[in-house]
Amino acid sequence: MKAPHNPKTGKQKPGGVKEAIYKNVVGLLAFFLIIILINNIFNGDPTTDSKIVPLNQIVQDIQSDKVSKITTSGSVIEVTYVDGIKKESKKEDQSSLTETLANLGVDKAKLTAIPFEVKNESGFAYWLGTLFPFLLPILFFLFIVWFLTRQMRSQNGAMAFGNSRARMMHPEGQKQKITFADVAGAKEAKHELEEVVDFLKNPKKFSDIGARIPKGILLMGAPGTGKTLLARAVAGEANVSFFSISGSEFVELFVGVGASRVRDMFKVARMSAPAIIFIDEIDAVGRVRGVGMGGGNDEREQTLNQILVEMDGFEPAEAVIVMAATNRPDVLDPALLRPGRFDRRVTVELPDRKDRLEILKVHARNKPLEENTRLETVAERTSGFSGADLHNLMNEAAILAAREGNKKISQHDLIRSIEKVMLGPIRQTFVLTAEEKKLTAYHEAGHAIVSTMLKHSDPVHKVSIISRGRALGYMLKLPTVERKTQSKHEFLDDIAVTLGGYAVEKSIFGDISTGPSNDLQVASALARDMVTKYGMSDAIGPIALLPAGGKTMFGNGVDDKNFSEKTAQLIDSEVEKIMKTAYDRALEIINKHRSALDAIVKELVEKETLEQAEYEEIIKREGISLEK
Numbered sequence: 366m367k368a369p370h371n372p373k374t375g376k377q378k379p380g381g382v383k384e385a386i387y388k389n390v391v392g393l394l395a396f397f398l399i400i401i402l403i404n405n406i407f408n409g410d411p412t413t414d415s416k417i418v419p420l421n422q423i424v425q426d427i428q429s430d431k432v433s434k435i436t437t438s439g440s441v442i443e444v445t446y447v448d449g450i451k452k453e454s455k456k457e458d459q460s461s462l463t464e465t466l467a468n469l470g471v472d473k474a475k476l477t478a479i480p481f482e483v484k485n486e487s488g489f490a491y492w493l494g495t496l497f498p499f500l501l502p503i504l505f506f507l508f509i510v511w512f513l514t515r516q517m518r519s520q521n522g523a524m525a526f527g528n529s530r531a532r533m534m535h536p537e538g539q540k541q542k543i544t545f546a547d548v549a550g551a552k553e554a555k556h557e558l559e560e561v562v563d564f565l566k567n568p569k570k571f572s573d574i575g576a577r578i579p580k581g582i583l584l585m586g587a588p589g590t591g592k593t594l595l596a597r598a599v600a601g602e603a604n605v606s607f608f609s610i611s612g613s614e615f616v617e618l619f620v621g622v623g624a625s626r627v628r629d630m631f632k633v634a635r636m637s638a639p640a641i642i643f644i645d646e647i648d649a650v651g652r653v654r655g656v657g658m659g660g661g662n663d664e665r666e667q668t669l670n671q672i673l674v675e676m677d678g679f680e681p682a683e684a685v686i687v688m689a690a691t692n693r694p695d696v697l698d699p700a701l702l703r704p705g706r707f708d709r710r711v712t713v714e715l716p717d718r719k720d721r722l723e724i725l726k727v728h729a730r731n732k733p734l735e736e737n738t739r740l741e742t743v744a745e746r747t748s749g750f751s752g753a754d755l756h757n758l759m760n761e762a763a764i765l766a767a768r769e770g771n772k773k774i775s776q777h778d779l780i781r782s783i784e785k786v787m788l789g790p791i792r793q794t795f796v797l798t799a800e801e802k803k804l805t806a807y808h809e810a811g812h813a814i815v816s817t818m819l820k821h822s823d824p825v826h827k828v829s830i831i832s833r834g835r836a837l838g839y840m841l842k843l844p845t846v847e848r849k850t851q852s853k854h855e856f857l858d859d860i861a862v863t864l865g866g867y868a869v870e871k872s873i874f875g876d877i878s879t880g881p882s883n884d885l886q887v888a889s890a891l892a893r894d895m896v897t898k899y900g901m902s903d904a905i906g907p908i909a910l911l912p913a914g915g916k917t918m919f920g921n922g923v924d925d926k927n928f929s930e931k932t933a934q935l936i937d938s939e940v941e942k943i944m945k946t947a948y949d950r951a952l953e954i955i956n957k958h959r960s961a962l963d964a965i966v967k968e969l970v971e972k973e974t975l976e977q978a979e980y981e982e983i984i985k986r987e988g989i990s991l992e993k
Contacts (some may be wrong), residue, residue: 368974414989418444420465427471427479434480531925532609543597547804549727550720550752551591557711558582558599565603565639568684579709580676583647583702584690586713589753592690595713596643599688606640608633612649615668623650623668631675631685639684644672647689651697666891669698670928676706685972715751717847720745722753726760733773743779748843750786758782784841789834797837802970804870805830805838808880810965811869811955812840812862817984817991821858824991828965829974837880853901856891861947863888868951869962892943893936910936 423444426432434445442454466476545555564571564578569724571578584592593609600607608630615623650668676687689707691697701707716724722744729740747755761782765836766774785791798803809828816822823842830838842862848855867881900907928936955962964983968975975983983993 418454420454423452423454424466424471427466427475430475432479437481444746501843504777518524531901541603543594543601545598545602547727548591548594549723550716551595551713552720554584554595554711554713555598557709561599562602564603565599565641565684565686568639578686579707580705581689581701581707581709582689583694583697583707583710584688584713585694585710586692587715587751588692589751590713590715591645591752592713594752595647595711596641596688596690600641600643601643603639605684606634606637607643608637608640609643612644612646612651615650616664623664624671627668627671628677636683640686642685642687644689646686646691647701648691648693648696649690651689651701653696653698669701669758673700673706709777715749716755719749721750723753724755725759732759732763735775738774738776738779740779742776743783746783746841746843748847752784758786761785780960784829784833784839788836788839792832792834796830797832801837802830803966804874804878804968805880806969807869807873807962808866809838809840810962810969811865811951813865813965813980814958814962815865815868815951815954816840816862817989818958819858819861819950821852822862823854824977825980826977827975828969828980830969831973853895854900856895856899856901857943857947860888860891860943861950863891864944864948865951865955868948869954872952872955888947889940892940892947894944896936896939904939905935907930958987958989961989 386725389975421443423432423442426444426446432444433447436443436445444452446452446861461478463481467473481835486753545559548555561582568578584595586592596609597607610630630642634642650665650672652665654666654669658748687707694710702710722740725740725743727877743758747758750758758779759782762774762778762781765778765781765785766772771778809830813825813828816825823844825840826843827841828838829841833839863884864881866884867877869880870877896905897910961984964987965975965980968979968983970981985992
């Protein structure tokens with residue numbers, strides 16, 4: 366919570382470390398200057414040594430009637446001459462001035478005629494002048510000790526490793542306060558979190574009836590679905606302090622740092638109650654303990670243990686709620702998920718078409734759109750996009766419009782940004798030869814024609830041979846109705862569509878290129894999942910042979926095989942059977958509708974891109990019905 370972090374915004378101050386070093390150096394120099402100045406004051410300025418004269422000279426000047434006034438202060442004698450010049454001399458402390466001058470032979474009559482002024486030296490100045498030479502080394506030593514201790518406790522010192530790195534946002538310090546109105550979609554998740562907001566605003570309402578709000582809330586969902594945004598919205602709606610930290614920030618160089626940071630974070634949050642602690646990517650420290658794989662280590666497990674202890678240590682009256690986010694709930698330790706800790710789990714799903722439209726409207730608030738722009742079309746074409754993807758889409762559309770000098774974002778910009786987010790930018794310097802262009806056109810047309818003819822496949826929206834990202838071309842098919850589940854027939858049709866390009870190359874060109882390599886990987890993985898995970902093989906039956914998520918070692922997947930070698934051979938046989946059947950179906954469609962395939966390729970080579978209307982016009986012209 367200390368510098369260089371800003372406690373109001375939670376952001377790191379730019380140049381905070383350099384500024385701290387600069388202040389320390391300036392402070393040290395100022396201290397030395399003050400010491401030198403004080404030393405000069407008490408020991409006299411060396412530049413005034415020329416005004417100090419011996420007493421013999423003072424005696425001669427009194428005898429010559431050159432002195433108009435004499436002032437004494439302790440042992441110091443200040444003589445003012447007739448012409449205004451002032452000189453100083455010194456006498457013994459034990460004797461008076463008149464006695465000293467008389468002993469030196471000054472005429473008493475002339476001495477009586479000169480006015481005398483005696484200034485009594487104050488006790489403080491006397492003792493300070495006496496003790497300062499002895500105190501100076503002690504003060505200097507104490508300052509050096511304080512300075513070194515301060516450096517060790519600074520934010521970059523080893524003593525501060527145990528301090529919490531959580532970024533705190535005060536309710537009144539947020540520049541752009543996030544509320545549920547700023548979070549489109551996720552209706553079920555927001556409904557679950559509204560109870561948390563109500564508890565933070567009015568905890569007595571729940572305690573009076575004996576209800577206890579969950580201590581921990583786990584937000585689960587795919588990356589980019591808005592888990593962090595929802596946590597900030599809860600804090601904004603409840604108007605409470607918000608502490609945000611990533612799971613990876615707990616563990617660093619020294620042993621015990623993670624546990625110390627957890628203690629410090631919870632301590633500060635309790636002092637700021639009501640408050641919300643948000644731990645992003647909690648699977649970084651919350652993985653299952655004791656497995657010895659998947660990144661297990663003692664320091665991470667100590668951090669997890671401290672989190673568990675702190676959550677158990679909450680008193681019912683403490684209005685502190687812990688929220689966490691992860692996209693891997695399957696790897697979390699069971700102790701985190703038991704009642705009393707993260708006992709409420711909120712799943713944040715990918716948005717459907719209606720939610721995508723609302724999200725697009727939120728991200729279009731500060732962007733000028735042309736009058737004919739239809740966000741509904743964009744929402745239809747972005748099936749499977751998360752909230753972060755849609756934000757990126759709108760930003761890319763604005764960049765495309767600005768790059769071309771337009772003042773408003775057009776529908777064309779939005780459509781192009783969809784393809785850019787999905788596949789990458791256009792590779793304008795990548796030029797295909799005439800033979801490669803023809804091969805790519807047949808490959809993509811093969812995908813399209815197979816997708817059109819299969820009953821359970823989605824309609825084709827676009828076919829293009831313009832290179833984007835790593836793809837030489839692409840065929841875009843989108844569902845008419847968004848499904849949460851998929852059937853065996855739909856999987857089989859998807860595999861056949863995926864093998865459409867492979868079948869075209871082998872059938873028409875009599876050879877195979879590297880183009881279908883990714884298609885083969887996708888189709889093979891889907892076929893193996895059908896057999897081992899979904900129970901969609903008649904030969905093996907309704908058995909899940911592989912877990913939903915495998916372990917990782919050295920960057921590679923390591924699956925627990927709970928079956929024999931005989932079963933493994935059967936799995937391979939079933940996968941081969943599915944792939945062979947799908948290939949035969951795709952090849953049959955291509956041979957049957959060769960004329961339509963050639964017509965699509967001809968248009969593709971000329972125009973490079975066919976939209977849905979243009980593609981369907983060619984299909985209808987070749988006598989193919991779009992009714993399935």
